[in-house]
Amino acid sequence: MTNVVHAKNPVQQDWMPRGDVPAQEISLLVGCARSQMNDEHRQQIRHLLSQPIDWSVVQHLARQHGTLPLLYQNLKQAGADLIDDPVLAELRSYSQGIAFQNSVFTRALLNVLNLLSAHDILALPFKGAVLAASAYKNISLRSFCDLDILIRQKDCLKAVEVLTSQANYRTSREWHFLNESWELLYRRSYREISLTNGIVTIDLHQALTVEHYLSTQFSFDELWHHRDSVEIAAQPIPIFAAPDLLLYLCVHASKECWRKLKWICDIAEFVHVHPELDWQSLCQRAQVLHCERRLLTGLLLSQTLLGLPLPDVVWQRADQDQVCYELAVEFSQRLFWDQNQLGRQFTIEKFLLHLKSLEKRDDRFKSGEELMRQIATLVIKLLPNSEDQKFIPLPQFLYFLYYVIRPYRLLIRKVQSTQK
Numbered sequence: 495m496t497n498v499v500h501a502k503n504p505v506q507q508d509w510m511p512r513g514d515v516p517a518q519e520i521s522l523l524v525g526c527a528r529s530q531m532n533d534e535h536r537q538q539i540r541h542l543l544s545q546p547i548d549w550s551v552v553q554h555l556a557r558q559h560g561t562l563p564l565l566y567q568n569l570k571q572a573g574a575d576l577i578d579d580p581v582l583a584e585l586r587s588y589s590q591g592i593a594f595q596n597s598v599f600t601r602a603l604l605n606v607l608n609l610l611s612a613h614d615i616l617a618l619p620f621k622g623a624v625l626a627a628s629a630y631k632n633i634s635l636r637s638f639c640d641l642d643i644l645i646r647q648k649d650c651l652k653a654v655e656v657l658t659s660q661a662n663y664r665t666s667r668e669w670h671f672l673n674e675s676w677e678l679l680y681r682r683s684y685r686e687i688s689l690t691n692g693i694v695t696i697d698l699h700q701a702l703t704v705e706h707y708l709s710t711q712f713s714f715d716e717l718w719h720h721r722d723s724v725e726i727a728a729q730p731i732p733i734f735a736a737p738d739l740l741l742y743l744c745v746h747a748s749k750e751c752w753r754k755l756k757w758i759c760d761i762a763e764f765v766h767v768h769p770e771l772d773w774q775s776l777c778q779r780a781q782v783l784h785c786e787r788r789l790l791t792g793l794l795l796s797q798t799l800l801g802l803p804l805p806d807v808v809w810q811r812a813d814q815d816q817v818c819y820e821l822a823v824e825f826s827q828r829l830f831w832d833q834n835q836l837g838r839q840f841t842i843e844k845f846l847l848h849l850k851s852l853e854k855r856d857d858r859f860k861s862g863e864e865l866m867r868q869i870a871t872l873v874i875k876l877l878p879n880s881e882d883q884k885f886i887p888l889p890q891f892l893y894f895l896y897y898v899i900r901p902y903r904l905l906i907r908k909v910q911s912t913q914k
């Protein structure tokens with residue numbers, strides 16, 4: 495691996511991906527995971543390119559980890575003469591496709607924000623286009639597949655109504671219960687609602703994480719009060735203030751168990767374009783928002799893989815909380831492990847790592863709510879809906895039979911799917 499060794503970082507010594515990993519290809523991927531290169535980076539890339547490379551592996555990893563635009567840009571600049579033309583052409587094609595999709599999504603974001611503003615709905619976009627513009631200074635260099643927008647809880651149903659009635663979006667958060675009151679309760683229970691219009695997907699967030707215990711201290715009003723802005727297509731867009739955004743990036747990636755290289759890149763890119771950060775104040779704010787351990791874990795991962803320089807206060811805080819080192823080792827070893835099971839779905843292993851990332855006992859106590867939410871999700875799947883009514887139409891006074899019909903129908907569907 496091509497890493498910058500730091501004497502203060504024990505993660506550097508323990509970091510070794512699990513399993514049979516293609517070290518040469520991973521070294522190339524990590525070496526190209528930055529928007530700006532210096533001469534040393536270029537020399538390292540050229541050295542790697544002078545050896546045999548399995549380009550199918552490199553492309554697969556780059557797409558999986560969301561760093562293909564960075565990979566193509568840096569290969570083109572540092573070693574185009576060492577790469578076969580068909581390989582470079584394929585990388586260019588993928589990169590151009592991502593750039594086009596990003597431009598479509600960015601245009602949609604501007605339209606959505608203007609529409610919500612016209613209806614007096616406060617909205618704070620994060621990740622996606624605004625992160626690419628603020629941290630990478632180029633919306634084509636960071637791949638994203640949806641638009642994330644934080645709104646106040648009281649505006650959620652209004653925002654859904656506006657987007658569905660005036661912008662042709664449709665929501666996927668419908669279960670089509672046979673009981674209308676259940677449907678309304680179901681909609682209100684979700685902290686994140688997805689809407690789609692063609693290839694564009696919007697995730698409306700009422701909280702920064704669906705697992706509320708992971709972000710209990712963040713509030714919309716405070717984030718809005720501290721907000722900054724970034725200009726996209728000559729339009730100022732409200733975004734999280736720099737300290738809040740860095741903290742959120744670490745909270746989000748910790749929620750996802752740091753399973754993508756692009757989330758580590760986000761940390762490094764963000765710090766590079768914000769040299770004015772007051773690290774002492776940042777660590778203090780992280781303590782107030784109950785996410786210092788996750789901040790330190792993200793910074794350690796960025797230093798380990800990408801050589802991000804860290805100030806003394808960060809090392810001092812990390813030394814006082816050794817758990818952040820343990821988490822950084824765990825996630826770095828899993829990053830390119832093909833048997834890493836820490837995906838989007840809930841698992842006990844993922845839940846336990848979430849608990850380990852929390853430094854406050856109160857937040858760990860609140861994690862019981864997440865277990866209840868998972869149980870509620872299972873219960874919802876057993877409640878009858880319109881699909882059961884289509885399967886066997888019954889008059890309303892016999893609707894109680896759908897509680898028996900539904901599991902029978904699901905069982906039939908499961909058997910049929912396994913026979914295909």
